[in-house]
Structures are given as structure tokens and as C-alpha cells.
Amino acid sequence: MKLNFRRLIPNWIRSLFNRWINPVYQLIQKKIRQHIRLQLMITFVICFIAAFIVGGISDSVFGKFNRTAYINYSVGRDSIDRDARFLVHKINQDYPNNLGIEEIMKLTPRQLKILIVDLDGKVKYKSEKATETQVDLHGIIRNAMDTRINEGYYENSRREFISFxxxxLENMKGYLIVSGAPEGTIMYRQDAWLFPIITGVATFIFLFLFLTRRKMKYIEELAEGLLVISKGNLDYRVVKKSEDELGSLADSVNQMAEELHAKIEHERKMEKVKNELITNVSHDLRTPLTSILGYLKLLMDKKYENPEQMENYFQIVYGKSEKLKVLIEDLFEYTKLTDQEVALRKQKVCLNELLEQLTEELVPPGEENHVSFWKEIPTERIYLWADPDKLARVLENLLTNAIKYSEKPGEIKIRAVEEENSVLLSVHNQGDPIPEEELPRLFDRFYRVDKSRTSERGGSGLGLAIAKSIVELHGGKIWAESEEGETRFLIRFKRDE
Known part of the structure; x- marks a missing residue:
């Protein structure tokens, strides 16, 4: 039959344990796990107690082999003084009613010498061993006091002890003087021995090293992990084995490795982007610059037939220069945005008014390209916390892009929808469908869906990349959709301010 000891425990004890003792124990245990100082303090206390116990045991077990016997006379002196006080008590109590002085003196051991003297030192009564008739009170008092004051010095000496x-007595004042040689008692002295100290210290050191071996091994693992990471292996991660400061250190080391890895990858990516940017810019700058130099060479060599042709050459050079200027300005702005050097000057912007203003400004180029605008904007004012200039640049780039690639004649739809915590803005145009796999790359710099398009029609190739950078600086999201001959560019801004 198996006994269930838990049933033997009263319910109130189990209730008290579950309600108070166990939660407190769990809290203390959690605090100890989280703080290495508490762990070291508890370890130190355990080691100290264990060292004290082992030292005491070794002292009691092996101390008897290193002790010396000696004779101590302090017990005998106490016995003489106790007999003297007994005589004083008997004299005060029984004399002169019941016993005489002689009878009282016989109550003490015969080896003691007993004197009763007056204030001048003259002996009035004495025991059998006493022969004095006159004593020197001054000398007796001095010797007695010297013995009492230097008791530790005389405890091993059998010199005569005097108690007075x-x-x-009746009409006489005097002193009771009791003296004798004290009896010795055999006692043992344990000489100074280092063995208990050595065993205690050794126990402390051994137990401390044993209890802290895991922590020390873990510290060594962290040090080795840091060494591996410092050599460039940023994919290496140290293992978190505790919840205390060493565990926090492991988290910090892993986080540092991740951040360094991400930073290096970002730097590599930026270096690649920079090289690609230089290549693309060189290509896009060379084309208009070659045309400009060619026509300027014709003008310098006067290779034109009439003033009208010369004027045409000047117009071509001016147009190419304008395109070169736009490309350089877009490149400069894109570089600042990607390096996050631009500080946004946010303020409360009314999206309705901004869209009305931009569509009015773009009516002439829209009419020139046989494109009209159709707006679906709520009558209620929609406000955003944004940089108005940067936001206008985003919308202008999207509308300009829609004008360039829309069907001719065609219509551009502009919609704004106010959602619960955001605002959704979209620009729609009819045109050539864009393959789904090409949509995410529309916002890459210098990317064009139709590889045959050049800057003659496609602009600088940075408009959508600039728009994406500005939207992301505002904490928003921009993406493109294309289906059934309609292309949509959508922007979602959060309304957290």
C-alpha cells in the first residue's frame, strides 16, 4: 500500500503554502535568477558556513592530538574565598547566640589558617595552624589585592592565597583573614594549530569554485563568442543560458552582431547602388551631352545653311540642356533622400486643396497630351501631418508620369479615401499593361518597363524613386497595380499625428 503523504498535511497548511509561501518563494527564486550579485552573495554565504562547519569539525576531531595538560589553581582560590565568606555568614548569623568563635572556626577545612584581628592587627582568635599574635594589615591587604588584580597571572601558581x-564581634570591629595553599585542577590547553584554518579555507575555495564553475564556463563561452565575432564571423550567435546580467550580455552580443551584419550589408548595398548609379548617370548624361556638343560643333563651324537652321540648332541645344538640368536636379534630390539628409518640415496640410492646386497647374501639359483629369475627392477636408513641398513633389511626379504614359486621348483619375487610421490616395491612367513581376521595380532608379524607352520620353528615370523615398520618410507606403489596361499608383499615409 502506497501512502499519499500530501493527504496527511492539513488543508489550512496547504492553503497557506499555496497562497503565501509558494508565491513568495517563486518571487525570490526569480529575483535570484535575474541578478548575478544575489547569486554570488548566496554562494559566498554557503561557502563560508560550510568552511566554518568543516573547520569546527576538524578542530574537534584532530584538536585532541595537539593539547597540553597544566594545573590551574583558580578553582582552589575560589574555594578558599568561598570558605571565608561562609565563616563571615556564620559569625553574623550564629555568634554570639548559638556558637562561639572556636566552634565556628572548626566548620572550615583544617588545612586553612584563620585569624580574627582587630583594627590594629592584633590577633584575637586563631585556628590551630595559626601561630601569629600580630599581623601586618597593610601587607596582607596589598598581597590580597595584588592576587585579585593579577588573577590571570597567578592562576597557574600555587602561592598562598589570602581572603579577608x-x-x-560584640563591641570590637576587626577583620577575618583566611589563607592557605590552593588545590590544583588538571586542565588542558589546545595549542595554536593551523589545520582547522587550512581545512576551512580549502573547503571555502573548493566549494566556491565548484558552485561557480558553470558561470565561469559561461563567461568563457561569451568571451570566445566575442572573439569569433570580432574576427568577422557576424553570423555567429552566442547561446543565452541564464536570465541574469550574463544573459543580458548574451542578448547584447547577438544584437550587436546582427546590427553590425545589417550595417555592413547596408554599406555593401549602398556601394553597389552607388556604382550602379554612377553607371546609369554616366549613360544618361552622355546621351544629351553628346547631342549638345555635336550641335555646338556645327554652330561653331557655321555648318548651317540659313538663320532658320541655326535657330533650330540653338533650340535643340537648349532643350537638351534643360533635360540635362532636370536629370542633375533629380539626381541631387534622390541622393539626399536616400542618404536621409533631408529634414522634413511637417505641418498640417489639407490634401483637398493640394490636389486642386496641382491638377490646375498640370492642365496645360495635360491638354497638350490630350489628357484630362477626373477627381473623386470627398467634400470634407482631409488633413495630413506632412511636409507640403515634399508631398507636392510626390503627387506631381505621379501625375506627370500618368500624363506621359496614358493613352492619347485619355483620362487620369485621382481618388482620395479617408480610412480609420490612414488616408489612401490613388492615381489611375489607361495605358499599356505592365507585367506583374515588373510592378515592384517601377520605383527603382532609372528603371523603365519598355527597355527601348529613353530619356526622350521617359524623363530622368528618378521620378518614381524620389516619390517612394519621400513617402517612406513620412512613414507611408507606395505601390503600383496594373490590370485590364489600367495602371494605378497607390499611397497610404498614416494619420498618427
Whole structure:
């Protein structure tokens, strides 16, 4: 039959344990796990107690092999003094009613010498061993006091011990003087021995090293992990084995490795982007620059037939220069945005008014390309916390892009929808469908869906990349959709301010 000891425990004890003791124990245990100082303090206390116990045991077990016997006379002196106080008590109590002085003196051991003297030192009564008739009170008092003051010095000496007390007999005042050689008692002295100290210290050191071996091994693992990471292996991660400061250190080391890895990858990516940017810019700058130099060479060599042709050459050079200027300005702005050097000057912007203003400004180029605008904007004012200039640049780039690639004649739809925590803005145009796999790349710099398009029609190739950078600086999201001959560019801005 198997006993269930838990049933033997009263319910109130189990309730008290579950309600108070166990939660407190769990809290203390959690605090100890989280703080290495508490762990070290508890370890130190355990080691100290264990060292004290082991030292005490070794002292009691092996101390008897290193002790010396000696004779101590302090017990005998106490016995003489106790007999003297007994005589004083008997004299005060029984004399002169019941016993005489001689009878009282016989109550003490015969080896003691007993004197009763007056204030001048003259002996009035004495025991059998006493022969004095006159004593030197001054010398007796000095010797007695010297013995009492230097008791530790004389405890191993068998010199005569004197105890005296003032008494009063009938009409006489005097002193009771009791003296004798004290009896010795055999006692043992344990000489100074280092073995208990050595065993205690050794126990402390051994137990401390044993209890802290895991922590020390873990510290070594962290050090080795840091060494591996410092050599460039940023994919290496140290293992978190505790919840205390060492565990926090492991988290910090892993986070540092991740951040360094991400930073290096970002730097590599930026270096690649920079090289690609230089290549693309060189290509896009060379085309208009070659045309400009060619026509300027014709003008310098006067290779034109009439003033009208010369004027045409000047118009071509001016147009190419304008395109070169736009490309350089877009490149400069894109570089600042990607390096996050631009500080946004946010303020409360009314999206309705901004869209009305931009569509009015773009009516002439829209009419020139046989494109009209159709707006679906709520009558209620929609406000955003944004940089108005940067936001206008985003919308202008999207509308300009829609004008360039829309069907001719065609219509551009502009919609704004106010959602619960955001605002959704979209620009729609009819045109050539864009393959789904090409949509995410529309916002890459210098990317064109139709590889045959050049800057003659496609602009600088940075408009959508600039728009994406500005939207992301505002904490928003921009993406493109294309289906059934309609292309949509959508922007979602959060309304957290």
C-alpha cells in the first residue's frame, strides 16, 4: 500500500503554502535568477558556513592530538574565598547566640589558617595552624589585592592565597583573614594549530569554485563568442543560458552582431547602388551631352545653311540642356533622400486643396497630351501631418508620369479615401499593361518597363524613386497595380499625428 503523504498535511497548511509561501518563494527564486550579485552573495554565504562547519569539525576531531595538560589553581582560590565568606555568614548569623568563635572556626577545612584581628592587627582568635599574635594589615591587604588584580597571572601558581573580610564581634570591629595553599585542577590547553584554518579555507575555495564553475564556463563561452565575432564571423550567435546580467550580455552580443551584419550589408548595398548609379548617370548624361556638343560643333563651324537652321540648332541645344538640368536636379534630390539628409518640415496640410492646386497647374501639359483629369475627392477636408513641398513633389511626379504614359486621348483619375487610421490616395491612367513581376521595380532608379524607352520620353528615370523615398520618410507606403489596361499608383499615409 502506497501512502499519499500530501493527504496527511492539513488543508489550512496547504492553503497557506499555496497562497503565501509558494508565491513568495517563486518571487525570490526569480529575483535570484535575474541578478548575478544575489547569486554570488548566496554562494559566498554557503561557502563560508560550510568552511566554518568543516573547520569546527576538524578542530574537534584532530584538536585532541595537539593539547597540553597544566594545573590551574583558580578553582582552589575560589574555594578558599568561598570558605571565608561562609565563616563571615556564620559569625553574623550564629555568634554570639548559638556558637562561639572556636566552634565556628572548626566548620572550615583544617588545612586553612584563620585569624580574627582587630583594627590594629592584633590577633584575637586563631585556628590551630595559626601561630601569629600580630599581623601586618597593610601587607596582607596589598598581597590580597595584588592576587585579585593579577588573577590571570597567578592562576597557574600555587602561592598562598589570602581572603579577608571586615567583621564585627560584640563591641570590637576587626577583620577575618583566611589563607592557605590552593588545590590544583588538571586542565588542558589546545595549542595554536593551523589545520582547522587550512581545512576551512580549502573547503571555502573548493566549494566556491565548484558552485561557480558553470558561470565561469559561461563567461568563457561569451568571451570566445566575442572573439569569433570580432574576427568577422557576424553570423555567429552566442547561446543565452541564464536570465541574469550574463544573459543580458548574451542578448547584447547577438544584437550587436546582427546590427553590425545589417550595417555592413547596408554599406555593401549602398556601394553597389552607388556604382550602379554612377553607371546609369554616366549613360544618361552622355546621351544629351553628346547631342549638345555635336550641335555646338556645327554652330561653331557655321555648318548651317540659313538663320532658320541655326535657330533650330540653338533650340535643340537648349532643350537638351534643360533635360540635362532636370536629370542633375533629380539626381541631387534622390541622393539626399536616400542618404536621409533631408529634414522634413511637417505641418498640417489639407490634401483637398493640394490636389486642386496641382491638377490646375498640370492642365496645360495635360491638354497638350490630350489628357484630362477626373477627381473623386470627398467634400470634407482631409488633413495630413506632412511636409507640403515634399508631398507636392510626390503627387506631381505621379501625375506627370500618368500624363506621359496614358493613352492619347485619355483620362487620369485621382481618388482620395479617408480610412480609420490612414488616408489612401490613388492615381489611375489607361495605358499599356505592365507585367506583374515588373510592378515592384517601377520605383527603382532609372528603371523603365519598355527597355527601348529613353530619356526622350521617359524623363530622368528618378521620378518614381524620389516619390517612394519621400513617402517612406513620412512613414507611408507606395505601390503600383496594373490590370485590364489600367495602371494605378497607390499611397497610404498614416494619420498618427
Amino acid at each position: 573580610y571586615p567583621i564585627e
